[in-house]
Amino acid sequence: MGGKVSCTLGEVKNRADFILYWGGNPAECHPRHFTKYTIMQKGKFLPEGRKGRTMVLVDIRETMSVKAADIFLQVRPGKDFEVVTALRALVKGNRVDTALVEETGLKLEQLQDLVDRMKRCKFGVIFFGMGLSMTRGKHMNSAAVLTLAAEMNAFTKFVAMPMRGHGNVAGADMVLRWTTGYPFGVNLCRGFPRFNPGEFSTVDLLVRGDIDAAFVLGADPGATMPQPGIDTLARVPTIVLDPKVTHTSKLARVHITTSVTGISSPGTAYRMDEVPLPLRPVLKSPYPSDEEVVRRIIAAVDKKSAWLPKPATMASGVM
Amino acid sequence: MTVTITQNATCTFCGCVCDDIELHDDGVKIIKTKAACSLGASWFVNHTAEKLYPDALIDGKEASVDDAVEAAAEYLHRANMPLVYGLSNVTCEAQREAVSLAEKIGAVIDSHTSL
Numbered sequence: 518m519g520g521k522v523s524c525t526l527g528e529v530k531n532r533a534d535f536i537l538y539w540g541g542n543p544a545e546c547h548p549r550h551f552t553k554y555t556i557m558q559k560g561k562f563l564p565e566g567r568k569g570r571t572m573v574l575v576d577i578r579e580t581m582s583v584k585a586a587d588i589f590l591q592v593r594p595g596k597d598f599e600v601v602t603a604l605r606a607l608v609k610g611n612r613v614d615t616a617l618v619e620e621t622g623l624k625l626e627q628l629q630d631l632v633d634r635m636k637r638c639k640f641g642v643i644f645f646g647m648g649l650s651m652t653r654g655k656h657m658n659s660a661a662v663l664t665l666a667a668e669m670n671a672f673t674k675f676v677a678m679p680m681r682g683h684g685n686v687a688g689a690d691m692v693l694r695w696t697t698g699y700p701f702g703v704n705l706c707r708g709f710p711r712f713n714p715g716e717f718s719t720v721d722l723l724v725r726g727d728i729d730a731a732f733v734l735g736a737d738p739g740a741t742m743p744q745p746g747i748d749t750l751a752r753v754p755t756i757v758l759d760p761k762v763t764h765t766s767k768l769a770r771v772h773i774t775t776s777v778t779g780i781s782s783p784g785t786a787y788r789m790d791e792v793p794l795p796l797r798p799v800l801k802s803p804y805p806s807d808e809e810v811v812r813r814i815i816a817a818v819d820k821k822s823a824w825l826p827k828p829a830t831m832a833s834g835v836m
Numbered sequence: 837m838t839v840t841i842t843q844n845a846t847c848t849f850c851g852c853v854c855d856d857i858e859l860h861d862d863g864v865k866i867i868k869t870k871a872a873c874s875l876g877a878s879w880f881v882n883h884t885a886e887k888l889y890p891d892a893l894i895d896g897k898e899a900s901v902d903d904a905v906e907a908a909a910e911y912l913h914r915a916n917m918p919l920v921y922g923l924s925n926v927t928c929e930a931q932r933e934a935v936s937l938a939e940k941i942g943a944v945i946d947s948h949t950s951l
């Protein structure tokens with residue numbers, strides 16, 4: 518996500534007087550987000566804490582998080598992109614058709630009020646969750662919200678940040694970015710990185726049955742993928758590294774039990790604001806860490822012949 | 837039973853990655869957590885240092901880690917288009933090794949982000 522206008526959660530705590538959650542339910546999915554980083558804390562420039570901040574929640578239904586919000590805007594499912602687009606127009610002072618806004622389940626006055634508040638704040642932040650990034654419009658929705666935040670900087674300081682779940686998935690983005698230049702879905706089959714979401718994303722590869730082996734670590738696609746994808750995992754040789762025998766392990770040829778990240782294996786994990794934090798494992802596991810097992814597999818692969826064509830054959834044009 | 841207390845442990849259950857957790861453990865189990873939310877607390881107490889699963893499985897049968905590593909290397913080396921997937925509940929250090937493996941075997945490497 519190059520060019521993303523973002524900040525750390527520490528800055529949110531100390532500065533953000535306007536906090537907007539879009540398509541997420543932090544009260545249940547990120548329970549300490551409110552109390553540790555966002556609305557409840559007293560910050561350096563927000564001595565009043567909660568009273569000094571405005572919290573707006575945008576979602577398709579009332580969740581537990583509504584109780585914590587000052588304003589709740591209920592959008593019709595699948596209409597998030599339209600709402601962001603209307604907001605971007607209002608921010609720029611453009612005219613917006615009332616009827617079009619009403620199709621989203623909201624009123625023009627509500628959106629105008631939201632824009633006024635956004636412009637009035639000193640430091641605004643939008644946290645967006647899977648309710649935005651995984652529903653109709655997908656990454657276009659994320660892009661629209663990131664653009665809205667960027668455009669708001671013509672008026673005040675404004676940032677946006679995705680609410681990452683799943684342990685160290687933010688770290689996976691970071692590691693893939695600094696090693697290959699791309700955040701996910703990177704194809705190294707030709708010996709150099711190629712990036713094309715939709716073509717090289719796991720769900721597409723699995724559903725189409727494009728792969729002829731799978732190496733799974735820190736995930737259980739056998740429980741989450743659509744059935745044709747699971748069938749592919751069962752058909753090709755699948756290798757699983759996991760602290761438990763998972764659904765994927767059960768259809769895999771090889772399973773290796775590894776120690777639990779953060780409880781028994783040491784290392785680094787990234788917080789959702791892309792701040793790396795050291796882990797402090799407390800229990801000694803009878804199993805090796807994922808890191809160690811992958812390293813041993815690399816050593817075993819190294820003993821075999823290289824898969825890339827030898828330079829001499831390449832020169833003579835026989836590939 | 838001696839209880840060890842660890843300050844400022846890190847919870848990786850959700851993207852908040854809270855690094856202010858106090859853990860009390862008896863060497864096998866975490867018996868108490870402080871500062872963690874209910875999700876984090878149950879994550880910590882539900883993982884133990886007990887040996888609950890076989891070291892490795894090949895075709896569903898118990899095997900040694902050495903044999904499983906060999907078998908994995910053989911399958912991955914033979915494949916034309918292997919996929920390396922997941923990377924969520926592992927450390928950055930393990931992710932870096934996974935990238936290196938992916939490069940070596942000419943794989944597609946992907947995480948939960950692509951879903």
Ligand code: SF4
Pocket residue numbers: 547548549550847848849850851852853854871872873874875876877
């Ligand atoms: S303690 Fe709770 S909020 Fe903090 S990382 Fe763990 S699960 Fe998330």
